[in-house]
Amino acid sequence: MVALVVGLLALFLHNVNLWRVAADIARAKPQWLALSLATMFVNLAIRSWRWKFLLEPLGPTTFANAFRATAVGFAATSVLPARAGEVIRPYFLARTQPHHERMSATGAFATIILERLLDTITVLILLAWFVFMSGHESRVTNPVAFATVKWAGALAGLVSAAALIVLFLLAGDPERLGRAVARLAQVVPSAFAGLVARIAEKFAQGLGAIRRPGRLLLALLWSFPLWLTICLGIWAVTVAFGFDVPFTGSFLLDAVLVLGVAVPTPGAIGGFHEAFRVAATAFFSVPDETAVAAAIVLHLFSIGPSLLLGLLFAAQAGLNLSGMRRLADQAAQP
Numbered sequence: 001m002v003a004l005v006v007g008l009l010a011l012f013l014h015n016v017n018l019w020r021v022a023a024d025i026a027r028a029k030p031q032w033l034a035l036s037l038a039t040m041f042v043n044l045a046i047r048s049w050r051w052k053f054l055l056e057p058l059g060p061t062t063f064a065n066a067f068r069a070t071a072v073g074f075a076a077t078s079v080l081p082a083r084a085g086e087v088i089r090p091y092f093l094a095r096t097q098p099h100h101e102r103m104s105a106t107g108a109f110a111t112i113i114l115e116r117l118l119d120t121i122t123v124l125i126l127l128a129w130f131v132f133m134s135g136h137e138s139r140v141t142n143p144v145a146f147a148t149v150k151w152a153g154a155l156a157g158l159v160s161a162a163a164l165i166v167l168f169l170l171a172g173d174p175e176r177l178g179r180a181v182a183r184l185a186q187v188v189p190s191a192f193a194g195l196v197a198r199i200a201e202k203f204a205q206g207l208g209a210i211r212r213p214g215r216l217l218l219a220l221l222w223s224f225p226l227w228l229t230i231c232l233g234i235w236a237v238t239v240a241f242g243f244d245v246p247f248t249g250s251f252l253l254d255a256v257l258v259l260g261v262a263v264p265t266p267g268a269i270g271g272f273h274e275a276f277r278v279a280a281t282a283f284f285s286v287p288d289e290t291a292v293a294a295a296i297v298l299h300l301f302s303i304g305p306s307l308l309l310g311l312l313f314a315a316q317a318g319l320n321l322s323g324m325r326r327l328a329d330q331a332a333q334p
Helices: 002-012 018-027 030-058 063-079 085-096 105-133 143-172 175-187 193-210 213-240 249-261 271-284 288-316 321-332
Strands: none
Touching: 002 271, 018 288, 030 063, 030 105, 030 193, 030 213, 030 288, 063 085, 063 288, 063 321, 085 105, 085 321, 105 143, 105 193, 105 213, 105 249, 143 175, 143 193, 143 249, 143 271, 175 193, 193 213, 213 249, 213 288, 249 271, 271 288
16 A cells, blocks of 8 residues: 555656745645635535435434544545545444434445445536536647546446446345345355345445435435535636636546545545646646646645544544544444
8 A cells, every 4th residue: 555655656746846846836826725625624514414314214313423424534534545434434423323313334334335426426427517518628638538538437427327226226125135145145155144134234224315216316416516616626726726727627627536536545645646637737738847736735625624623523532543443444344
């Protein structure tokens, strides 16, 4: 993991004049940087509201509990490898709920999977808007790379839609997955077959948020203000550094950043930076040092608020960094 981070950062900073990077950061427009930073708190709040909505079929929870668990999860992802925060978030919520309102952590984790699917679909819809509807394709300076993004986005959209259909079918009959696993256990005997079947059934029950198409639609609608806020934060940084990028151009930058953060390094270090640099230079002809400067600032803004709030909330719950790691290990076990 360390070698991957070092390699990505070496690629990111290859042949870059760090003095020019520092000068570009110093010249950035502070009012636009302030706007970008503010959007990071807003999108954290919207994400928490959406998660609270998805959790309702499993049991009641408050916005405050969802917000704290979301911040802790993102903080864990910032400091632990393999996106550990994705599994810590539902388990942190489950352990901090009042005893009479405890919900299945496995079921809550299923809503995280649903969130990621909704996020992917939303990002791809926004990318399609930029590609086909915004009229700004002519502003992109690398048509070959742009065509690659279009084809990759179309393929990812098909996969996401298929996955959403599968989840919808499972949610309609939560016991179906458990029965399928039980039948598999009869063919391939296993000491853990019964446990796996029960966990699978709980996981499917967590998909209760999409048993009704109306709830699925509302959850998807929640995703648009979330990602438009994220795109606003990206665009504000591009304005602060003087990029010639329209607001809808942030939809393209955002889609490439989603690929960058998929690299399982703590805090997406390296993957985020290189993805932004490549997108800014390849699609909008931004000078290399300016793209590097903007990537550094945007990454700090992206992880800073959730990291600080998450560590604070974790400390209030008696969790330090090693406690987060133990919680992630516990959550990863069947």
